[in-house]
Amino acid sequence: MLGLTYAAREDGYDFTLLALEDGEALQSFDEERGNALSGPYLEDLDQDGDPELIVPDFTGNVNTAYRIRQLIDGRFEPAGEVSGLGLERDEESGLLGISSRSSAVSYGYHAYVLSDDGLVLVYALESDLADRACVLTPGPAFDAAGQTADALLSVCEAGL
Template structure:
């Protein structure tokens, strides 16, 4: 309608311009608060991804943002998006992104944060849920931390050279990751060496059985 009026009358165009100039500008919308922004964030689909909330429990979710040289994490209330915890972690040249996995299968996911990769091994920092907060549990290095279905321990393999490999097994307690044992193998010498850790006796494992299984796999 405005374009038709301007075509037929220049005078009307001037009046319309004057009316427009007198119309007060609409007030700018206030910037949303952290709580408002969080409440509108999308939920992740499969797995933890940057910029969306991944469910941690029935009432909380985790979101992270990649920064220069690190990650910023926030634990949010799913109802309303209130921030319950915030923390940051360093990040180097690791090829993978943070993930949530219930490593010890206790119903609460652990946060796995890859830092940097050298050769084939990656350094990971682990955080576990204690009283509704993600607390540091320790650091491991290798090809990926996984739960051993036979022993229930958390294990990670690492490569020292073309013929030397190591396997570290951990117990996850409220104090963090506690070493159960280290098993080193040398393909050239066809030999294995087991070094018990502080948690070895509590596992009830047989050192000779572990060594026999290791040597049989060489």
């Protein structure tokens, strides 16, 4: 079993990954911190039994930038960065998604898969309420994720 401790500094965090049976330090690393409104937390985003480390970095008017680390071979390795309102797993598709707002009438949704290479974009979906338009941009993992452009655009356009 593993444990993770951290200490907050003015400009960031110092993390230590521990073996709980004997307290041995297995890994030490640090992360910068901007003005995020919340602290780091662990969550099993991809439901594989291993927690991911989510480190909020910077909070703007609405969106927060997050750095993600995943456990690979008993070490927390960088998996990527996202920005939005909160990273969550979509139970229906199994994808990791984050909604964001770019203006009073423009919203985005980015969907990812988490692989050993980190976060891989499945698609970006932008909606503009003023223009009543949705724009889908497929990512590198789009075909493998089993998504269809028509279905995604239909759901988006129905919400305008």
